[in-house]
Amino acid sequence: MRSPQPNVSTASGDADPVSRQAEGTSAEHCCDSWYFPWRCASGMRGSDPAPWSRLDNGVVIEVEPGHFEEMVVTALDGLPAGLGRLMSNVAVTVEHRAGPPGLLGLYEGVPLTSRTTGYAGVLPDRITIYRQAICAVCRTEHEVADQVRRTVIHEVAHHFGIDDRRLSELGW
Secondary structure, eight states, X not given: OOOOOOOEEEOOSOOOHXXXXXXTOOOOEESOTTTSTTEETTEEOSSOSOGXXXXXXXXXXXXXXXXXXXXXHHHHHTSOHHHHHHOOSEEEEEEOSOOSTTOSEEXXXXXXXXXXXXXXXXXXXXXXXXXXXXXXXXXXXXXXXXHHHHHHHHHHHXXXXXOHHHHHHTTO
């Protein structure tokens, strides 16, 4: 039996967080600073202007879009049922292009811990999972599935108000 989870949909159009910021929606958390430690919500850290270029594994595994979306659904279904029921006003999407350099996923919105009684009538928060970016850092389909799971958990944690520092402390 499936636990109640947000719908997964394919993003269409430009998924550039900068363009979303121009529309008034800020990118609350960049994803996977645990994997890309020089990247954080405030921008680049360190002196290397393009450190992600050193992570290229020379192999890009191709996972069909539909199969990748199934991996995201599987990752969401793998969350404890209680967490799925607590997720509120959030859409999980898959962007089939690479997305911003250094990001495997992105949470945009107001974390549950920051919502007040004035939180009403707003568009859903958004979790975006970047298919090409994940495939670019993996060598096998099994690695892709594992990275999808880790990325989904990471972004869902941001929805619950857990920041990158705390995720790092927890081993994520």
